[in-house]
Amino acid sequence: MPLRLAILILSAAAIAYEVLLIRLFSIIQWQQFAAMVISLALLGYGASGSVLALMRARLLAGPTTRPGRFVLVSAASFAPLSVGAFLLAQRLPFNPLALVWELEQLLWLLLVYLVLALPFFSVGFSIGLVLTVWRGEIFRFYQADLLGAGLGAVAVVVALWTTSPERCLLLVGAGGLLAATAASLDPRVAVKRTTTLLLVAGSLALMALPGSWLRLRQSEYKDLSHALLVPGTEVVTQRSSPLALLSVVRSPTIPLRYAPGLSLAFEGDLPEQIGLFEDGDALSVVNRRRQGKSRLSFLDYQVSFLGYHLSESPRVLVIGLGGGEGVLSALEHGAERVLVIEHNPQSLRLLQGELAEFSGHLLEEPSVDVRVGEMRAFLAADREAWDVIDLRGMQSLAASSGGVGAAGVSYVYTVEALAALVEHLTPDGVLSVTRRLRLPPRDSLKLFATALQALETLDWENPKGSLVMARSWDAVTLLVKRGGWSSTELQDLRAWCESRWFDVVFLPDMVPGEANRFNHLEQPYLHQGAMALVGEDRQDFIDNYKFFIQPATDDRPFFSHFFRWRTVPELVELRQRGGASLLEWGYLVVLGTLAQALVAGSVLILLPLVLRKGGWQQSAGSVMTWVFFAALGLGFLMLEIAYIQRVILYVGDPIFAVATALAAFLIFAGLGSGTAGRLSGSTGSGLQAKTGLVVGAIVVLCLVHLGLTPVIFRATLALGLGWKVLISVLVVAPLAYVMGMPFPLGLQHLARIHPGWIPWAWGINGWATVVSAALAPLVAIHFGLDAMGMFAAACYGFAGMAIWSLGGRSLGSASTCR
């Protein structure tokens, strides 16, 4: 029992560490690269299987307490390795932004992988060893592993709400020592009481250390790092949550002056500003607002204000609070009512608390209301109609120019999302969407195409008559008017744009020569693109455009994916001649992760196993073992990731969604694993048949789940958060429960016919998990989330075929194994 508790704690600590690393790397670098680094580091799990397979005889020789003591030491080593690996990794001079110029960056990246693989190796080694040695308890240990992972996923989210990421790292590290403490109490480990006391003292000491003992070293190329180099600039306060690290920055000596989309015709001064940085990037600002001393006239000179221009005393829905820029625009225009939807409660608390006075008590205005939540969930439940809906996505230029967000999921810029937004407009209401201008045009045209398709799904008579697009030198605004634009309104918009030197990109009655006047492009690319999109050859234009601008949907919610294979040779050739900024790095990072997982997995996991002396069984059985355990790893994670994405859209809050889906999946799979233990105990062929049946059941349940889940989610989308969390758990419970069975059943089967192969199976499964994590975004981007589910079902189908053929052929050689 203590050893099972040790595995549970260690598994919880490992998954918490994984989630925490994504948070920590998002802060010190960029999230997309974080996912890449961590997925590769997980190879440590797989590599541990190889080491176990190669050293099995030595590990099992000697006194019976020897393996247990190895487990204890390995678990305890997670503490220094997890904390130390991160501290070391963040000191390595890896700079992802310079990858295109410096090949040596690849070496630094490799070193980061190796360093971060160590803590995962220690966990993988511990769990793999107990599965290898105490084969009679495979089900219980595997159950402890899954339950621990489920609990760890929830625990780390709770911890990130309540304490800093640095302190979380110490707590996670202490998990290793606590696991070792639990292991030390097991009679199979048999260590002295003083060892237990030392481990307890060590874990308490680690937990008691202040987070400030660790220091995060943020990339010097992040916006916050730049800002802090300005004399007198300082971070006055920070708020941390699983969503982001918010840094509040004052710069009294040299003021911040941030107003994207500001017209060059504006001659006044900007108000005093306080900066809000999300994870050291994504700047938004709180503008000082004083009664009677307005310096807010600049708002009327931002291209994002276009949507307000024709409304009088509008009722305004603002999506995303940021520093309150949208609310300020609405109030400045005399809005009758303003409702803000903000997903991060920390931003809200800042503007209601420490920054309330500076913002002129913006959120306390009688006409202003704020809701914490996600846009889609709110729209599903809300029945109110709005005169103006203001949506802004002004991401940092460093990130956007690098095109690093390709694999980022967004349910805000999909056809279904825009359709839901325009359905919430009053008969004359206007949806206003503003984004940074990227050249050559990508997101602006994709947004235009998405809006057009959204209006077509709503069967509007004249979708193009409802659209207007205009741009400044650095931002672009799309307007969608529910009732269509009148010629008087269009003349007003023209005049407003002209007086501010903004270019119209698209007007329903636009004439040649109107485009490209004030902010000149070599060709009027945006206008040409918009005209092509409203024309009859839209699909041809989309297909032939050099960036992927096919509208995003809820099934393929990758608005920031612009990558096209056929453009690659051209851009690669031009990479050091300006082409680097046009390469969509996010996609290449995902692809690179998969390629590296395959190569590194082969080198670290498969090759040692293939080359080991006399160990490689050149039989069909060994191939089928490979197929079975790899298919389980691929299928399990693919289905888990697809479900998490569905739950994010359904539940709304991404953190609740991830924690709920992950915990539900792992905990029910853990319970299923326990049940599998009760199913076993028969002879080899019986076990093989049961495993085959279970896998078959998974395939069927998986297909049912794929069909029913969207129906259930759609029918209950308007329910409260609590209900939706409960439904998310119940929907996945049966499938997850059965999915917890085949791995331990397969191991048990292997224990009877080929016990020497158990660590090998563990390693292969770990490797497949890494490959699956890297493959999942590619499948989703190209084929959609439903396809991920089908892929997972197919994987289980292969697993079923493999287990069926595994037993019979391998039994013959069973006597050669221990």
Added chain:
Amino acid sequence: MRKTVLASLLAILAAAGSTVLAAESYGKAQQRMLQEIEADTRLTARQTGRKALDSRVMAALARVPRHEFVPAELRRHAYDNRPLPIGYGQTISQPYIVALMTDLLGLEEGAKVLEVGTGSGYQAAVLAAMGARVFTIEIIPELGRQVAKRFASLGISEVTSRVGDGYYGWEEEAPFDAIIVTAASPTIPPPLVSQLEAGGVLVIPVGGPFAVQHLTLVEKDDAGAVRTRQVLPVAFVPLTGDR
């Protein structure tokens, strides 16, 4: 003692030898750099509207020792056609971008130029080598002090530098024939536009530190009307299959 003196002498001789060797290899590297810039210019003629850069720009690039503007450990890459880190989260721009920006300013001998964001000082030195009087402002004090020393040691007297806020430009020296803004987060401060001489050009690179997305030009005509122009510094046409 005698051994120490001997060792020091040998070290000095070795260093002097390597300097001579380095100067030779820098010369060759600089020639290669210039050839690459010319090739890039031909390649991007459609986007930039230039088949070749002004010969004075190329001559200025040939005169300025770029290796003096990069950190010692990166000098071997000084003439590579790529941006290099210079510390403080800043980079020295890719030589081709420096050349193109300089060319886009269309400077006459003796033109008065304002630079906001001195960085390594390389861009200012190139402008000075073009015969311009350069006023440059750096917001990061450490970089500003380093670059002032560098200008002094290289005998670049046509550049006046100071540390401070570039938002309001350099009012006492305004108006300027041209302005370059190379600050980390690109904005176009209205005071700078007003300090631009009629017929003048302001240029600002937009993008991340290691990848310029495009160059934005603010052009003020003789009547004082302002318009911007976006120049893509890469031979890429998005709408058709052509290059």
